[in-house]
Amino acid sequence: MLNELTKEPQKILLITDANVDIEVMIDAVKKSKINCGEINTLFFGPASKEDFPELQLKIETGHPEDVEIPEEAYELIKDTDVLMVHFCPVPGKLIEKAEKLKLIMTNRGGVEHIDVEAATSKNIPVVNCIRNADSVGEFVIGLMIDLTRDITLSHNLLQEGKWKREYYNSSIQKTLGNSKVGLIGMGNIGCVVAKKLLALGVPTMVYDEFVTYESLVKKGLGDLEYTKDLDHLLGTADIVSLHLRYVPATEKWFRLEHFRKMRKDAYFINSARGGILDYEALVEALDQGLIKGAALDVYDREPLGDDYPLLHRENVLLTSHLAGTTLDSIALSPYILARDIDELIEKDVSDRIVNYRKITIE
Numbered sequence: 001m002l003n004e005l006t007k008e009p010q011k012i013l014l015i016t017d018a019n020v021d022i023e024v025m026i027d028a029v030k031k032s033k034i035n036c037g038e039i040n041t042l043f044f045g046p047a048s049k050e051d052f053p054e055l056q057l058k059i060e061t062g063h064p065e066d067v068e069i070p071e072e073a074y075e076l077i078k079d080t081d082v083l084m085v086h087f088c089p090v091p092g093k094l095i096e097k098a099e100k101l102k103l104i105m106t107n108r109g110g111v112e113h114i115d116v117e118a119a120t121s122k123n124i125p126v127v128n129c130i131r132n133a134d135s136v137g138e139f140v141i142g143l144m145i146d147l148t149r150d151i152t153l154s155h156n157l158l159q160e161g162k163w164k165r166e167y168y169n170s171s172i173q174k175t176l177g178n179s180k181v182g183l184i185g186m187g188n189i190g191c192v193v194a195k196k197l198l199a200l201g202v203p204t205m206v207y208d209e210f211v212t213y214e215s216l217v218k219k220g221l222g223d224l225e226y227t228k229d230l231d232h233l234l235g236t237a238d239i240v241s242l243h244l245r246y247v248p249a250t251e252k253w254f255r256l257e258h259f260r261k262m263r264k265d266a267y268f269i270n271s272a273r274g275g276i277l278d279y280e281a282l283v284e285a286l287d288q289g290l291i292k293g294a295a296l297d298v299y300d301r302e303p304l305g306d307d308y309p310l311l312h313r314e315n316v317l318l319t320s321h322l323a324g325t326t327l328d329s330i331a332l333s334p335y336i337l338a339r340d341i342d343e344l345i346e347k348d349v350s351d352r353i354v355n356y357r358k359i360t361i362e
């Protein structure tokens with residue numbers, strides 16, 4: 001897969017913008033396994049980050065053809081082998097002119113700025129960058145430790161002048177290493193959380209309707225416990241963490257019946273999307289003592305407002321949709337993307353290619 005990029009020197013075109021330093025893009029691509037020949041660079045959009053949001057919104061809500069891109073791109077693309085962009089649109093009329101293009105990469109997670117259909121029609125793989133998976137992964141582990149060890153609770157009480165050493169969960173407190181974590185959804189983020197948990201020696205069980213154990217083994221996650229039985233995970237795990245995408249099929253996916261199947265001394269975490277959880281069911285589960293506590297980074301309404309029913313509870317830890325927001329996830333995204341490309345070159349992980357079901361990959 002994409003192996004030919006390592007053989008002959010490849011002509012590279014990098015198009016950056018105010019958000020990502022071109023030197024980082026150059027360094028990342030040079031450090032990747034791609035055999036870099038001539039590297040051309042272009043700059044897209046306003047010079048300053050502060051002037052970017054308006055353009056960004058236009059790109060995120062529009063079509064790749066809606067925004068002008070540097071004119072030189074149309075000439076350079078003709079004999080480019082590998083194209084890397086951040087926000088710069090890749091419209092069909094640019095792809096049309098490409099005669100040798102073998103790979104389109106973007107440092108973003110979203111691909112609405114790329115005419116993926118046009119790329120597919122020319123059998124060109126498009127690879128995006130899951131740049132905040134590490135950021136979310138670390139945050140989730142932080143939530144697990146904070147929730148089970150009362151870090152924020154203690155901090156808040158100390159600020160009120162109270163020195164307290166007994167909490168609602170003191171009688172069941174144990175280390176993560178002696179707990180079992182159950183992850184639901186083993187996509188980009190679920191896999192990162194699992195990798196970090198395994199590295200910390202935390203027994204980890206996972207459930208994903210569509211991901212096979214073999215694919216997890218290929219990602220170096222063979223040590224985790226894989227189950228196709230959701231009830232088994234719910235009935236076993238000390239901490240259940242949701243990592244599903246919000247799509248029509250996952251609307252209010254986690255409901256009261258699921259909380260009923262959890263252990264009464266277990267914790268629940270949602271850092272994915274508000275839409276996948278029935279929040280009324282969570283309130284009921286906490287009120288009825290069906291679970292011990294919960295940590296949330298995402299909600300059914302954001303911001304919460306003063307009357308939010310999950311505020312001011314000792315056993316609920318809340319953060320304001322922060323999990324994915326670290327600066328390095330943008331500034332250093334070319335390195336993350338280059339690492340993914342190396343993995344694509346080395347291992348058979350074609351599901352990282354956005355249009356992989358529609359193209360022929362040799």
Ligand SMILES: NC(=O)c1ccc[n+]([C@@H]2O[C@H](COP(=O)([O-])OP(=O)(O)OC[C@H]3O[C@@H](n4cnc5c(N)ncnc54)[C@H](O)[C@@H]3O)[C@@H](O)[C@H]2O)c1
Pocket residue numbers: 130132136184185186187188189190207208209210211243244245246250271272273297298321322323324325
């Ligand atoms: N809190 C934040 O700041 C933040 C930041 C980034 C992403 N997210 C969210 O994190 C979530 C996970 O993101 P991702 O990139 O890992 O998504 P992903 O699409 O890579 O993974 C989702 C996984 O869920 C699995 N899945 C889908 N339906 C399922 C079902 N019914 N049962 C079991 N598994 C099912 C899929 O097979 C897939 O493996 C998303 O909801 C995303 O929006 C949150």
